[in-house]
Amino acid sequence: MSFVLAIVGRPNVGKSTLFNRLVGRRLALVDDQPGVTRDLREGDARLGDLRFTVMDTAGLEDATDDSLPGRMRRLTERAVGMADACLFLVDARVGITPTDEVFADILRRSGTPVILGANKAEGRAGEAGALEAWNLGLGEPLSLSAEHGEGLAELAVTLAPMIEAAEDRIEEAETDIDIDADAPAAARTKPLQIAVVGRPNAGKSTLINKIVGEERLLTGPEAGITRDSIAVQVNWGGTDMRIFDTAGMRKKARVQEKLEKLSVSDGLRAVKFAEIVVVLLDAEIPFEQQDLRIADLAEREGRAVVVAVNKWDVEEHKQEKLRDLKESFERLLPQLRGAPLVTISAKTGRGLDRLQAAILRAHEVWNRRVPTATLNRWLAEMVEAHPPPAPAGRRIKLRYMTQAKTRPPGFVVMCSMPDKIPESYSRYLVNGLRDDFDMPGTPIRLHMRGQGDANPYRNRKKSTPSRLSKHVRKGATKKG
Known part of the structure; x- marks a missing residue:
């Protein structure tokens, strides 16, 4: 298990830009609009000779209720508890705000080691803000520029002893475990790549949280909460899987905002790189035109397809509904004739064993x-x-x-x-x-x-x- 660094801070301080810089590619969506990132995203970071896991988080907001900002804050606070260290970013050009001071106090009390970074510190415009960051009482701030890659050498110097200490703790823990030297080493296999796609509010994030067994992804009644494709590693029933949660895909004519266009293109990219595509339908309104387009896209990309009908727990006339679903499936998607159709409830977990069996079966056929x-x-x-x-x-x-x-x-x-x-x-x-x-x-x-x-x-x-x-x-x- 590698060292985990969580990047935290207010919205729009450059967390996702720094995350992309550390992993060496554009994994997280970046936009001038604040609050783009809403879920926890992990990536393999490389900084000089250092190798570690970096976690991008939602922007910390001063909300503690059950609103969307409040749920985002609780998810970020959970990431702080999971991490070995936190990189607390502030905007050097804006200076220290009252919200920064509130969250600096929360991080001090969390018990997790904190590195203070003053981002956007390039040029004279950021000098004053970097000096002002001393007032947070978190030690010497690192002057960084995530966009231009400045200050990363200083970040590596700060991280090196932390990573070394974490590796020593892992080695000590391993020596306490009795390992049979004659036992054969477990075969290392690549995780199965699965993309969960569908229209907004079909229950994609809820489904993945239920599979993982914890609240890794932000959920709620609002449509369009997920904005970019988030990969979650899980061992599901003995099989290593990498499951991508994607943004809800609406009709092209309705997608007007630049951010939503980026979200949809990110989801389409997840489909292209997946092995299995789970098309998630809402039992109340299944096989709408957009559902058919999404399923057809997966087939044209050559992916194995599993159709899952969610919210089955609230369906009253199950037998009649299932018969209509199968008839509609064969009539509307003849190119996927014989593909598995599974009824599930992401909320209660019912039917997930059938979904897992259908995924493994589809993968076996895809490789035949x-x-x-x-x-x-x-x-x-x-x-x-x-x-x-x-x-x-x-x-x-x-x-x-x-x-x-x-x-x-x-x-x-x-x-x-x-x-x-x-x-x-x-x-x-x-x-x-x-x-x-x-x-x-x-x-x-x-x-x-x-x-x-x-x-x-x-x-x-x-x-x-x-x-x-x-x-x-x-x-x-x-x-x-």
Whole structure:
């Protein structure tokens, strides 16, 4: 377990900018509008030779009720308790505010070591604010510029002894544990990448909190609380998973604000990098146009899809509703025919065991490989049962088939006249692959290729020998 540094401070002091600087890439959304970050985001930080975990937090606000700012504050205070140290950022250009003083007092009483950073201190405009930060009673402030990367060497010098002391504590704890030296080392596997997507207020953050078993993500009745994609590591039923909570996706015409556009694009990026996409629907209004677009996007990106219908605990007519859901699913999303549809309650946790089983099953199908010999026997049977068309009286011959890739399964058929094969016949083969090789719901890619597609000289005319080359060959013959 690595050293954890939580970056805390008022809204818009540059916490997310510094977080992105430390992890070396743009993971957190950054905007001039205050309060962009609302959840806890973790990343692997690198600062010189130091390696540690850095945590971006919501801006601390002077609210203690159940309002959105109050819930954000409680989540940040929880991060302070989880961290090994806190980097308390103030805005050197604004100076010390009464809110900074309130939170400095809270951090002093938390018992967590605190590093004071005066951000935006580049140039003369920040000098006065950096000096004023001494009044907070948290020791010498580090003059930083998250945007320009200034002051990071001084931050590394401050962090080094803290990280070293934390590593010593971990080593001491490990020596107290009786470890069997002859026991085989556990196999290290990459965590399963899962993106949870859906319309605003479908219950995505509530679902992930229930899976993790703690309040890691901000939830509430307000739509659109989550603004960027947050990754949460969890071992769910013995399987390591990395679950991405994404911002609710509305119709494109309704997305006007710059920040919401950034949030949606962040969610789309999470879909592209996921292995499994859980499309979360609201049981009261399932399969609206935006739900269909989101599911279709996941299929076009080649991701395995699991459809989860949330808020099932408040549904009164469950049997009739489930029958209507299945009928709508088959009719509206034929490209995902056979994909798992699971009813759940993110609030109570009911149905999460079925959701986990559906995710693992979808991942196994997404990675499935069929032997070439088996494929070609199958292809011969499919052609015999339903031969391809014969355009202009010339029958198309399907000669050979192989699986070119997995994740998702991709197949290549070598044939004559590939451009003459209608889409309906390709669908016939794809549906046959789904049924006969037990690949329900997963995207399947089928490519038709001609025998000479791989030959770059196929359509090149044979060149006529020039007089000079004839003369050279004639002279060579005489010499011989």
